[in-house]
Amino acid sequence: MSLGDITRPVLETTGLAKGYGRVWALRDCTLALPPGRVAALVGPNGAGKTTLMHLAMGLLRPDAGSMRVLGQQAANNTDVLARVGFVAQETPLFRDFRVSEMLTLGSRLNRRFDIAHARHRLERLGIPLDRRTRTLSGGQRAQVALTLALAKRPELLLLDEPLASLDPLARREFLQTLMGAVAEDGTTVLLSSHLVGDLERVCDHLIVLHSARVQVAGDVDTLLAEHRVLVGPAHDPSKVEHIAGAAAVIQESRLEKQTTLMVRTTGLIPDPKWTVSEVTLEDLVLAYLANSEAGRLPGPTRIRREVPA
Amino acid sequence: MQLVQQVRQAVRLGRLDPGDRLPTVREVAESLAINPNTVLKAYRELELEGLVEARTGLGTYVRGHSGRALPNQAALERELAAWLRKARTAGWEKEDVVAVIETTLRATYATSHGRREGAA
Numbered sequence: 001m002s003l004g005d006i007t008r009p010v011l012e013t014t015g016l017a018k019g020y021g022r023v024w025a026l027r028d029c030t031l032a033l034p035p036g037r038v039a040a041l042v043g044p045n046g047a048g049k050t051t052l053m054h055l056a057m058g059l060l061r062p063d064a065g066s067m068r069v070l071g072q073q074a075a076n077n078t079d080v081l082a083r084v085g086f087v088a089q090e091t092p093l094f095r096d097f098r099v100s101e102m103l104t105l106g107s108r109l110n111r112r113f114d115i116a117h118a119r120h121r122l123e124r125l126g127i128p129l130d131r132r133t134r135t136l137s138g139g140q141r142a143q144v145a146l147t148l149a150l151a152k153r154p155e156l157l158l159l160d161e162p163l164a165s166l167d168p169l170a171r172r173e174f175l176q177t178l179m180g181a182v183a184e185d186g187t188t189v190l191l192s193s194h195l196v197g198d199l200e201r202v203c204d205h206l207i208v209l210h211s212a213r214v215q216v217a218g219d220v221d222t223l224l225a226e227h228r229v230l231v232g233p234a235h236d237p238s239k240v241e242h243i244a245g246a247a248a249v250i251q252e253s254r255l256e257k258q259t260t261l262m263v264r265t266t267g268l269i270p271d272p273k274w275t276v277s278e279v280t281l282e283d284l285v286l287a288y289l290a291n292s293e294a295g296r297l298p299g300p301t302r303i304r305r306e307v308p309a
Numbered sequence: 310m311q312l313v314q315q316v317r318q319a320v321r322l323g324r325l326d327p328g329d330r331l332p333t334v335r336e337v338a339e340s341l342a343i344n345p346n347t348v349l350k351a352y353r354e355l356e357l358e359g360l361v362e363a364r365t366g367l368g369t370y371v372r373g374h375s376g377r378a379l380p381n382q383a384a385l386e387r388e389l390a391a392w393l394r395k396a397r398t399a400g401w402e403k404e405d406v407v408a409v410i411e412t413t414l415r416a417t418y419a420t421s422h423g424r425r426e427g428a429a
Contacts, residue, residue: 038344172342180339183348201343 008071010035010156010188011056015065018051024212025051029065031207031217033190035155038182040199041192042285043209049192050089052209053158056190057086070155082111085154085187089161091145095134099127099144106148118151125177139170143177150181159191163198175202196285206281208288215288220281227284230261230274245269251287262287312337312351320360320371327373331361 009032016029026048033039041049054060055067058074058081067074074080093102099122107113122129125147127140136144142162149157159178163171179202181187193199196206206223208215216223227250230243234257243249246263253260262279263269269276279287319325331337334352338345352369355361363369396406 036346038346175342176339179342179345180335183335183338183345201341201347204344204346 007034009033009068010037010070011190012068013052013055013065016052016055016062016067017064018048018055018060019063026055026209026212027064029214031214033188033205033207035188036186037205038189038191038203039205039207040196040203041190041207041209042194042196042199042289043192043215044194044289046211047209048212049209050160053086053160053190053192056156056158057081057084082152083155085149085152085157087142087145087149087157087159087162090165091142091162093133093141093145096132098130098132099136100129102133102144102148103129103151106151110152112152114151114153118147121147121150121177125173137170139166139173142166142170142174146174146177150185150187153185154187157187157189159189161192161194163193171198178202196282200281206285208285210289210292215292216284223284224279224281226264227279228263228265228269229277229279229283230259230263230269231277232259232261232274233257234259243269243274244271251291312341312343312348313354316351316355317358317360325371327371329371330367331369331371333368 011031011033013029013031016031017027018025019027029048029052041052043049051060055062056069056074058069058077061075069077069080070083072080094105097105103115103118103122106118107115119129122144125140125143127136127143133141133144142165146159146162149159162174166174175198178189178191182189190207191199191203196203204220205218206220207217230246234254243261243263245265245267246261246269247266248264249261250264251262262283316325316331325331331352332340334345334348337343337348352361352363356363356369360372361369362372393406401409
Protein backbone atom coordinates (compact mmCIF):
# COMPACT_ATOMS: atom_id res chain seq x y z
CA MET A 1 0.00 0.00 0.00
CA SER A 2 1.46 3.36 -1.03
CA LEU A 3 1.29 6.47 1.08
CA GLY A 4 -1.38 7.80 -1.28
CA ASP A 5 -3.66 4.92 -0.35
CA ILE A 6 -3.17 5.46 3.35
CA THR A 7 -4.11 9.11 3.28
CA ARG A 8 -6.65 9.18 0.48
CA PRO A 9 -10.21 9.42 1.81
CA VAL A 10 -12.22 6.20 1.56
CA LEU A 11 -15.31 8.26 0.84
CA GLU A 12 -15.15 11.71 -0.72
CA THR A 13 -17.97 13.88 -1.96
CA THR A 14 -17.74 17.25 -3.70
CA GLY A 15 -20.80 19.44 -4.14
CA LEU A 16 -22.87 16.28 -4.12
CA ALA A 17 -26.61 16.69 -4.70
CA LYS A 18 -29.54 14.37 -5.24
CA GLY A 19 -33.15 15.37 -5.68
CA TYR A 20 -36.43 13.55 -5.91
CA GLY A 21 -38.82 15.59 -8.01
CA ARG A 22 -38.64 19.11 -6.65
CA VAL A 23 -37.26 18.10 -3.27
CA TRP A 24 -33.55 17.97 -2.50
CA ALA A 25 -32.64 14.83 -0.58
CA LEU A 26 -29.05 16.04 -0.39
CA ARG A 27 -27.33 19.20 -1.63
CA ASP A 28 -23.99 21.02 -1.44
CA CYS A 29 -22.54 17.98 0.27
CA THR A 30 -18.76 18.07 0.52
CA LEU A 31 -17.19 15.50 2.80
CA ALA A 32 -14.09 13.40 3.22
CA LEU A 33 -13.88 10.29 5.36
CA PRO A 34 -10.29 9.18 6.03
CA PRO A 35 -9.46 5.46 6.16
CA GLY A 36 -9.92 3.55 9.39
CA ARG A 37 -12.48 5.97 10.78
CA VAL A 38 -15.75 5.06 12.41
CA ALA A 39 -18.05 7.88 11.39
CA ALA A 40 -21.40 8.63 12.93
CA LEU A 41 -23.88 9.95 10.39
CA VAL A 42 -26.44 11.74 12.48
CA GLY A 43 -29.60 13.63 11.68
CA PRO A 44 -33.38 13.52 11.93
CA ASN A 45 -35.56 11.44 9.60
CA GLY A 46 -35.48 12.79 6.08
CA ALA A 47 -32.15 14.56 6.58
CA GLY A 48 -30.54 12.66 3.71
CA LYS A 49 -28.69 9.90 5.58
CA THR A 50 -30.05 6.99 3.55
CA THR A 51 -29.64 8.91 0.29
CA LEU A 52 -25.96 9.50 1.13
CA MET A 53 -25.49 5.78 1.79
CA HIS A 54 -27.25 4.76 -1.41
CA LEU A 55 -25.03 7.18 -3.35
CA ALA A 56 -21.96 5.67 -1.67
CA MET A 57 -23.13 2.19 -2.69
CA GLY A 58 -23.59 3.41 -6.24
CA LEU A 59 -27.29 2.53 -6.11
CA LEU A 60 -28.13 6.15 -6.97
CA ARG A 61 -26.51 8.49 -9.46
CA PRO A 62 -25.77 12.06 -8.27
CA ASP A 63 -27.71 14.92 -9.87
CA ALA A 64 -24.71 17.17 -9.27
CA GLY A 65 -21.25 16.87 -7.82
CA SER A 66 -19.37 13.65 -7.27
CA MET A 67 -19.31 10.70 -4.92
CA ARG A 68 -15.98 8.91 -4.93
CA VAL A 69 -15.52 5.71 -2.96
CA LEU A 70 -12.10 4.06 -2.68
CA GLY A 71 -10.85 6.53 -5.27
CA GLN A 72 -13.47 5.76 -7.93
CA GLN A 73 -16.84 7.13 -8.98
CA ALA A 74 -19.35 5.04 -7.07
CA ALA A 75 -22.37 5.00 -9.40
CA ASN A 76 -22.92 1.61 -11.08
CA ASN A 77 -19.38 0.56 -10.26
CA THR A 78 -19.17 -3.18 -9.59
CA ASP A 79 -15.56 -2.97 -8.41
CA VAL A 80 -16.58 -0.48 -5.71
CA LEU A 81 -19.65 -2.52 -4.87
CA ALA A 82 -17.52 -5.61 -4.24
CA ARG A 83 -15.41 -3.71 -1.71
CA VAL A 84 -18.25 -2.01 0.16
CA GLY A 85 -20.48 -3.69 2.74
CA PHE A 86 -23.98 -2.46 3.39
CA VAL A 87 -26.60 -3.23 6.00
CA ALA A 88 -29.90 -1.59 5.12
CA GLN A 89 -32.46 -0.28 7.60
CA GLU A 90 -34.37 -2.99 9.51
CA THR A 91 -31.55 -5.42 8.62
CA PRO A 92 -33.52 -7.31 5.97
CA LEU A 93 -32.94 -11.07 5.63
CA PHE A 94 -34.91 -13.69 3.75
CA ARG A 95 -37.34 -14.71 6.46
CA ASP A 96 -37.73 -18.35 5.48
CA PHE A 97 -34.03 -18.96 4.94
CA ARG A 98 -31.98 -20.69 7.60
CA VAL A 99 -28.96 -18.78 8.85
CA SER A 100 -26.68 -21.27 7.09
CA GLU A 101 -28.58 -20.71 3.83
CA MET A 102 -28.08 -16.95 4.17
CA LEU A 103 -24.35 -17.64 4.44
CA THR A 104 -24.39 -19.85 1.34
CA LEU A 105 -26.32 -17.18 -0.56
CA GLY A 106 -23.80 -14.56 0.55
CA SER A 107 -20.89 -16.66 -0.66
CA ARG A 108 -22.58 -17.22 -4.07
CA LEU A 109 -23.40 -13.53 -4.57
CA ASN A 110 -20.07 -12.06 -3.56
CA ARG A 111 -16.67 -12.43 -5.14
CA ARG A 112 -15.03 -12.10 -1.75
CA PHE A 113 -16.84 -13.87 1.05
CA ASP A 114 -15.15 -15.44 4.06
CA ILE A 115 -17.76 -18.04 4.97
CA ALA A 116 -15.61 -19.84 7.54
CA HIS A 117 -15.01 -16.60 9.39
CA ALA A 118 -18.71 -15.75 9.30
CA ARG A 119 -19.68 -19.20 10.62
CA HIS A 120 -17.14 -18.91 13.42
CA ARG A 121 -18.40 -15.45 14.36
CA LEU A 122 -22.04 -16.62 14.54
CA GLU A 123 -21.09 -19.67 16.61
CA ARG A 124 -19.25 -17.43 19.06
CA LEU A 125 -22.38 -15.28 19.33
CA GLY A 126 -24.44 -18.41 20.02
CA ILE A 127 -26.64 -17.98 16.95
CA PRO A 128 -27.76 -21.44 15.70
CA LEU A 129 -27.03 -21.84 11.98
CA ASP A 130 -30.02 -24.13 11.40
CA ARG A 131 -32.63 -21.60 12.60
CA ARG A 132 -34.85 -19.79 10.13
CA THR A 133 -34.12 -16.09 10.29
CA ARG A 134 -37.74 -15.17 11.11
CA THR A 135 -37.45 -17.11 14.39
CA LEU A 136 -34.43 -15.08 15.54
CA SER A 137 -34.66 -12.12 17.91
CA GLY A 138 -34.18 -8.63 16.52
CA GLY A 139 -30.70 -8.49 18.01
CA GLN A 140 -29.73 -11.84 16.48
CA ARG A 141 -31.07 -10.80 13.07
CA ALA A 142 -28.99 -7.64 13.25
CA GLN A 143 -25.92 -9.71 14.14
CA VAL A 144 -26.54 -12.05 11.19
CA ALA A 145 -26.91 -9.08 8.82
CA LEU A 146 -23.72 -7.52 10.20
CA THR A 147 -21.85 -10.83 9.91
CA LEU A 148 -22.95 -11.20 6.27
CA ALA A 149 -21.71 -7.69 5.51
CA LEU A 150 -18.41 -8.27 7.35
CA ALA A 151 -17.81 -11.56 5.54
CA LYS A 152 -17.11 -9.58 2.37
CA ARG A 153 -14.15 -8.14 4.30
CA PRO A 154 -15.32 -4.72 3.08
CA GLU A 155 -13.00 -1.74 3.03
CA LEU A 156 -15.99 0.51 3.69
CA LEU A 157 -18.96 -0.63 5.74
CA LEU A 158 -22.22 1.31 5.55
CA LEU A 159 -24.74 0.68 8.31
CA ASP A 160 -28.10 2.41 7.96
CA GLU A 161 -29.77 2.86 11.35
CA PRO A 162 -28.73 -0.60 12.54
CA LEU A 163 -29.47 0.20 16.18
CA ALA A 164 -32.87 1.83 15.80
CA SER A 165 -34.96 -1.25 16.49
CA LEU A 166 -32.67 -2.91 19.06
CA ASP A 167 -32.97 -2.96 22.83
CA PRO A 168 -30.02 -1.58 24.85
CA LEU A 169 -28.38 -4.97 25.41
CA ALA A 170 -28.65 -5.94 21.74
CA ARG A 171 -27.24 -2.51 20.79
CA ARG A 172 -24.25 -3.10 22.95
CA GLU A 173 -23.68 -6.59 21.55
CA PHE A 174 -23.97 -5.25 18.01
CA LEU A 175 -21.41 -2.53 18.72
CA GLN A 176 -19.11 -5.06 20.40
CA THR A 177 -19.07 -7.17 17.24
CA LEU A 178 -18.57 -4.08 15.11
CA MET A 179 -15.68 -2.71 17.19
CA GLY A 180 -13.99 -6.13 17.25
CA ALA A 181 -14.18 -6.25 13.45
CA VAL A 182 -12.88 -2.70 13.09
CA ALA A 183 -9.92 -3.51 15.34
CA GLU A 184 -9.22 -6.67 13.35
CA ASP A 185 -9.57 -5.39 9.78
CA GLY A 186 -9.23 -1.61 10.06
CA THR A 187 -12.53 -1.27 8.21
CA THR A 188 -13.81 2.26 7.61
CA VAL A 189 -17.36 2.55 8.90
CA LEU A 190 -20.21 4.96 8.23
CA LEU A 191 -22.96 4.35 10.75
CA SER A 192 -26.19 6.33 10.74
CA SER A 193 -28.40 7.03 13.72
CA HIS A 194 -31.04 9.48 14.95
CA LEU A 195 -29.12 10.18 18.10
CA VAL A 196 -25.46 10.22 18.84
CA GLY A 197 -25.76 8.98 22.44
CA ASP A 198 -25.27 5.37 21.40
CA LEU A 199 -22.32 6.23 19.22
CA GLU A 200 -20.32 8.43 21.54
CA ARG A 201 -17.92 5.65 22.47
CA VAL A 202 -17.62 4.05 19.06
CA CYS A 203 -17.20 6.89 16.60
CA ASP A 204 -14.15 9.08 16.03
CA HIS A 205 -15.63 11.04 13.14
CA LEU A 206 -18.91 12.91 12.94
CA ILE A 207 -21.19 13.99 10.10
CA VAL A 208 -24.36 15.84 11.03
CA LEU A 209 -27.00 16.17 8.32
CA HIS A 210 -30.06 18.36 8.56
CA SER A 211 -32.59 19.18 5.84
CA ALA A 212 -30.44 17.67 3.08
CA ARG A 213 -27.33 19.61 4.07
CA VAL A 214 -24.16 18.95 6.04
CA GLN A 215 -24.38 20.92 9.29
CA VAL A 216 -20.99 20.00 10.65
CA ALA A 217 -18.46 17.29 9.92
CA GLY A 218 -15.02 16.32 11.08
CA ASP A 219 -12.79 14.53 13.51
CA VAL A 220 -14.56 14.14 16.85
CA ASP A 221 -11.60 15.15 19.04
CA THR A 222 -11.01 18.25 16.92
CA LEU A 223 -14.68 19.22 17.00
CA LEU A 224 -14.85 18.78 20.76
CA ALA A 225 -11.68 20.85 21.18
CA GLU A 226 -13.11 23.63 19.00
CA HIS A 227 -16.39 24.03 20.88
CA ARG A 228 -17.04 25.39 24.34
CA VAL A 229 -20.04 26.24 26.47
CA LEU A 230 -19.84 29.71 27.99
CA VAL A 231 -21.94 30.76 30.95
CA GLY A 232 -21.95 34.42 31.85
CA PRO A 233 -24.06 37.37 32.88
CA ALA A 234 -27.13 38.39 30.89
CA HIS A 235 -25.75 39.97 27.81
CA ASP A 236 -26.83 42.54 25.27
CA PRO A 237 -27.88 40.40 22.26
CA SER A 238 -26.14 42.64 19.78
CA LYS A 239 -22.84 42.12 21.55
CA VAL A 240 -22.96 38.35 21.47
CA GLU A 241 -20.68 38.16 18.48
CA HIS A 242 -18.03 40.33 20.09
CA ILE A 243 -16.62 37.57 22.24
CA ALA A 244 -12.87 37.33 21.88
CA GLY A 245 -11.82 33.83 20.96
CA ALA A 246 -15.23 32.84 19.57
CA ALA A 247 -15.74 32.37 15.85
CA ALA A 248 -19.46 31.63 15.87
CA VAL A 249 -22.30 31.22 18.29
CA ILE A 250 -23.94 27.88 17.66
CA GLN A 251 -26.59 28.08 20.33
CA GLU A 252 -27.67 30.58 22.93
CA SER A 253 -30.14 30.51 25.75
CA ARG A 254 -30.96 33.38 28.04
CA LEU A 255 -32.34 33.61 31.49
CA GLU A 256 -32.99 36.91 33.23
CA LYS A 257 -29.54 37.04 34.77
CA GLN A 258 -27.54 34.51 32.84
CA THR A 259 -26.58 33.72 29.26
CA THR A 260 -25.45 30.29 28.09
CA LEU A 261 -23.76 29.99 24.73
CA MET A 262 -22.23 27.22 22.73
CA VAL A 263 -19.53 28.70 20.56
CA ARG A 264 -17.04 27.52 18.01
CA THR A 265 -13.74 28.87 19.27
CA THR A 266 -10.61 30.12 17.60
CA GLY A 267 -8.55 29.77 20.76
CA LEU A 268 -8.89 30.52 24.43
CA ILE A 269 -11.77 32.65 25.66
CA PRO A 270 -9.79 35.26 27.60
CA ASP A 271 -12.69 37.24 29.11
CA PRO A 272 -13.01 36.11 32.75
CA LYS A 273 -16.73 36.94 32.91
CA TRP A 274 -17.38 33.72 30.96
CA THR A 275 -17.22 30.39 32.76
CA VAL A 276 -15.89 28.06 30.09
CA SER A 277 -16.64 24.34 29.98
CA GLU A 278 -16.12 21.52 27.53
CA VAL A 279 -18.91 20.05 25.43
CA THR A 280 -19.99 16.45 24.99
CA LEU A 281 -20.57 15.04 21.54
CA GLU A 282 -24.28 14.85 22.24
CA ASP A 283 -24.43 18.55 23.28
CA LEU A 284 -22.64 19.45 20.10
CA VAL A 285 -24.90 17.45 17.80
CA LEU A 286 -28.07 18.72 19.45
CA ALA A 287 -26.87 22.31 19.27
CA TYR A 288 -26.20 22.05 15.54
CA LEU A 289 -29.47 20.26 14.87
CA ALA A 290 -31.46 22.80 16.86
CA ASN A 291 -29.84 25.69 15.03
CA SER A 292 -29.85 24.61 11.44
CA GLU A 293 -28.24 27.84 10.23
CA ALA A 294 -25.25 27.54 12.55
CA GLY A 295 -23.13 25.18 10.49
CA ARG A 296 -23.48 27.28 7.36
CA LEU A 297 -22.01 30.42 8.86
CA PRO A 298 -18.45 30.79 7.71
CA GLY A 299 -16.90 31.10 11.15
CA PRO A 300 -14.41 33.98 10.87
CA THR A 301 -16.71 36.47 9.10
CA ARG A 302 -18.57 37.21 12.29
CA ILE A 303 -15.41 38.26 14.02
CA ARG A 304 -14.27 40.47 11.18
CA ARG A 305 -17.50 42.44 11.32
CA GLU A 306 -16.34 43.65 14.71
CA VAL A 307 -13.38 45.47 13.20
CA PRO A 308 -14.34 48.71 11.45
CA ALA A 309 -13.13 48.75 7.86
CA MET B 310 -9.57 9.02 29.61
CA GLN B 311 -11.28 6.45 31.80
CA LEU B 312 -9.23 3.59 30.46
CA VAL B 313 -5.97 5.32 31.28
CA GLN B 314 -7.13 6.06 34.82
CA GLN B 315 -8.19 2.46 35.36
CA VAL B 316 -4.83 1.05 34.31
CA ARG B 317 -2.94 3.74 36.21
CA GLN B 318 -4.85 2.93 39.37
CA ALA B 319 -4.50 -0.81 38.89
CA VAL B 320 -0.73 -0.38 38.62
CA ARG B 321 -0.48 1.96 41.64
CA LEU B 322 -2.62 -0.32 43.79
CA GLY B 323 -0.67 -3.38 42.74
CA ARG B 324 -3.52 -5.11 40.95
CA LEU B 325 -1.32 -5.15 37.86
CA ASP B 326 2.24 -6.35 38.35
CA PRO B 327 5.32 -5.61 36.29
CA GLY B 328 5.39 -8.03 33.36
CA ASP B 329 1.60 -8.43 33.20
CA ARG B 330 0.27 -8.21 29.67
CA LEU B 331 -2.57 -5.79 29.02
CA PRO B 332 -5.42 -7.14 26.86
CA THR B 333 -4.99 -6.50 23.13
CA VAL B 334 -6.54 -3.44 21.53
CA ARG B 335 -9.01 -5.73 19.80
CA GLU B 336 -10.01 -7.44 23.05
CA VAL B 337 -10.60 -4.12 24.80
CA ALA B 338 -12.45 -2.58 21.84
CA GLU B 339 -14.71 -5.58 21.55
CA SER B 340 -15.46 -6.19 25.21
CA LEU B 341 -16.11 -2.51 26.02
CA ALA B 342 -17.68 -1.72 22.61
CA ILE B 343 -15.39 1.27 22.16
CA ASN B 344 -13.45 2.59 19.21
CA PRO B 345 -10.08 0.80 18.79
CA ASN B 346 -8.42 4.17 18.15
CA THR B 347 -9.51 5.25 21.64
CA VAL B 348 -7.86 2.17 23.10
CA LEU B 349 -4.70 2.80 21.08
CA LYS B 350 -4.56 6.39 22.30
CA ALA B 351 -5.00 5.26 25.90
CA TYR B 352 -2.20 2.71 25.54
CA ARG B 353 0.05 5.32 23.98
CA GLU B 354 -0.64 7.69 26.86
CA LEU B 355 0.24 4.97 29.37
CA GLU B 356 3.43 4.30 27.43
CA LEU B 357 4.36 7.99 27.56
CA GLU B 358 3.80 7.95 31.29
CA GLY B 359 6.21 5.04 31.49
CA LEU B 360 3.65 2.71 33.05
CA VAL B 361 3.59 0.22 30.20
CA GLU B 362 5.76 -0.72 27.24
CA ALA B 363 4.76 -1.99 23.82
CA ARG B 364 6.75 -4.99 22.68
CA THR B 365 6.45 -5.28 18.92
CA GLY B 366 4.34 -8.23 17.89
CA LEU B 367 3.84 -9.35 21.47
CA GLY B 368 1.57 -6.84 23.12
CA THR B 369 1.61 -4.19 25.80
CA TYR B 370 3.21 -5.01 29.14
CA VAL B 371 3.25 -3.36 32.55
CA ARG B 372 6.71 -2.04 33.24
CA GLY B 373 8.73 -2.54 36.36
CA HIS B 374 8.18 0.45 38.63
CA SER B 375 10.84 0.00 41.28
CA GLY B 376 11.85 3.66 40.96
CA ARG B 377 8.33 4.76 41.79
CA ALA B 378 8.42 4.22 45.57
CA LEU B 379 7.66 7.60 47.15
CA PRO B 380 10.16 9.14 49.56
CA ASN B 381 8.91 9.44 53.14
CA GLN B 382 5.72 7.63 52.17
CA ALA B 383 4.98 5.92 55.50
CA ALA B 384 5.56 9.00 57.65
CA LEU B 385 3.51 11.27 55.39
CA GLU B 386 0.67 8.75 55.29
CA ARG B 387 0.65 8.62 59.10
CA GLU B 388 0.41 12.42 59.27
CA LEU B 389 -2.44 12.46 56.77
CA ALA B 390 -4.33 9.78 58.69
CA ALA B 391 -3.91 11.73 61.94
CA TRP B 392 -5.19 14.92 60.27
CA LEU B 393 -8.18 13.06 58.82
CA ARG B 394 -9.07 11.68 62.26
CA LYS B 395 -9.04 15.23 63.63
CA ALA B 396 -11.31 16.42 60.83
CA ARG B 397 -13.76 13.60 61.51
CA THR B 398 -13.78 14.35 65.24
CA ALA B 399 -14.51 17.98 64.42
CA GLY B 400 -17.60 16.76 62.53
CA TRP B 401 -16.40 17.17 58.93
CA GLU B 402 -18.20 15.11 56.28
CA LYS B 403 -16.20 13.23 53.63
CA GLU B 404 -17.24 15.79 51.03
CA ASP B 405 -15.89 18.63 53.21
CA VAL B 406 -12.54 16.87 53.43
CA VAL B 407 -12.40 16.29 49.68
CA ALA B 408 -13.28 19.93 48.97
CA VAL B 409 -10.62 21.27 51.33
CA ILE B 410 -7.98 18.87 50.05
CA GLU B 411 -8.70 19.69 46.43
CA THR B 412 -8.51 23.44 47.02
CA THR B 413 -5.37 23.21 49.12
CA LEU B 414 -3.79 20.80 46.66
CA ARG B 415 -4.39 23.19 43.80
CA ALA B 416 -3.06 26.18 45.73
CA THR B 417 0.02 24.34 46.98
CA TYR B 418 0.98 22.63 43.73
CA ALA B 419 0.03 25.51 41.45
CA THR B 420 3.43 27.20 41.63
CA SER B 421 5.58 24.11 41.24
CA HIS B 422 3.37 22.82 38.42
CA GLY B 423 3.66 26.11 36.58
CA ARG B 424 7.44 26.04 36.94
CA ARG B 425 7.60 22.52 35.55
CA GLU B 426 5.51 23.46 32.54
CA GLY B 427 7.63 26.51 31.97
CA ALA B 428 10.77 24.38 31.94
CA ALA B 429 9.36 21.86 29.46
